[in-house]
Amino acid sequence: MRQRRSSTPPLLDATQPAGRAVEAAGELGAGAPFGLGDRYRLRRLLGTGGMASVWLADDHRGPAPVFEAVAVKILADSLALDPQFVDRFRREAQIAGTLRHPRLVAVVDDGGDHRRPYLAMEYVRGKTLAQRMKADDPPDAMTLARHLLEAVAYVHDSGVVHRDIKPSNLLLTETGDAKLFDFGIALSPAAARLTQTGEVMGTARYVAPEVLEGVAPTYRSDLYSCGVLLEVCVGASAPPALWDVIDACTRLRTSERPASAGEALALLDRAAPSRTPRPRTRPSTTRGAEPCR
Numbered sequence: 001m002r003q004r005r006s007s008t009p010p011l012l013d014a015t016q017p018a019g020r021a022v023e024a025a026g027e028l029g030a031g032a033p034f035g036l037g038d039r040y041r042l043r044r045l046l047g048t049g050g051m052a053s054v055w056l057a058d059d060h061r062g063p064a065p066v067f068e069a070v071a072v073k074i075l076a077d078s079l080a081l082d083p084q085f086v087d088r089f090r091r092e093a094q095i096a097g098t099l100r101h102p103r104l105v106a107v108v109d110d111g112g113d114h115r116r117p118y119l120a121m122e123y124v125r126g127k128t129l130a131q132r133m134k135a136d137d138p139p140d141a142m143t144l145a146r147h148l149l150e151a152v153a154y155v156h157d158s159g160v161v162h163r164d165i166k167p168s169n170l171l172l173t174e175t176g177d178a179k180l181f182d183f184g185i186a187l188s189p190a191a192a193r194l195t196q197t198g199e200v201m202g203t204a205r206y207v208a209p210e211v212l213e214g215v216a217p218t219y220r221s222d223l224y225s226c227g228v229l230l231e232v233c234v235g236a237s238a239p240p241a242l243w244d245v246i247d248a249c250t251r252l253r254t255s256e257r258p259a260s261a262g263e264a265l266a267l268l269d270r271a272a273p274s275r276t277p278r279p280r281t282r283p284s285t286t287r288g289a290e291p292c293r
Helices: 018-025 083-097 129-134 141-157 219-237 240-249 261-270
Strands: 002-004 040-048 052-061 066-075 107-109 118-122 126-128 170-173 178-180 199-201
Touching (some): 083 107, 126 129, 129 219, 141 219, 219 261, 240 261
């Protein structure tokens, strides 16, 4: 079994001519036009990672100069000519582009056949859950749990397994809402063939144990990730009702977990608020004292 994290890029193919890489990547900088038809004007860099950079940009659409702020995710220079990563980036655009829900960051443009793959999303003011926890500013535990499960329920109802539910992929808005994003390794029925047998993707701390052993990811493995996220990030402030959900979602036996996020939400609603939570005695290989990230 080979474990692979979604944020780790492959080595750059040294056989690719440097000139082609520059041509594919193009110049990025504040004030530069970008996208099909120069639709966007980049404003400032919001963040960067192993696979992509994210820019705040103005969206210029229609015959009149109407501008709207968007977040444009642009594939990294070193990967712009790598067919495997281009395929996965475009798959993310295709999957995320079909999903519309208040608990998801909306995609407004998938980049089409632009020479450098990109994904334009609604710009949401806020911070990721990982950033909030690093700043010692945890959200309300019950609100976070409800919003996360609502997002996952919609994703699953759409036939998609997210596979990378973790604090850095959950955005908390200034108004207290949670929005799930980053479908870079998500699976839909049409895209399932793109994952090799035995390949484990995602962040190990949040991956279900059966997936780490090579079993194909399912809705229940996504729910395990939800349970670990809640336990690690807000477990200290979680009321008994939420511990019922955390316990159920992180059962080691897949069949003992809720069958769906909707079922987990129902458990959250009916759990007795006065019940004392069970001691945390279950062993874990993915959780510990390390920061929520």
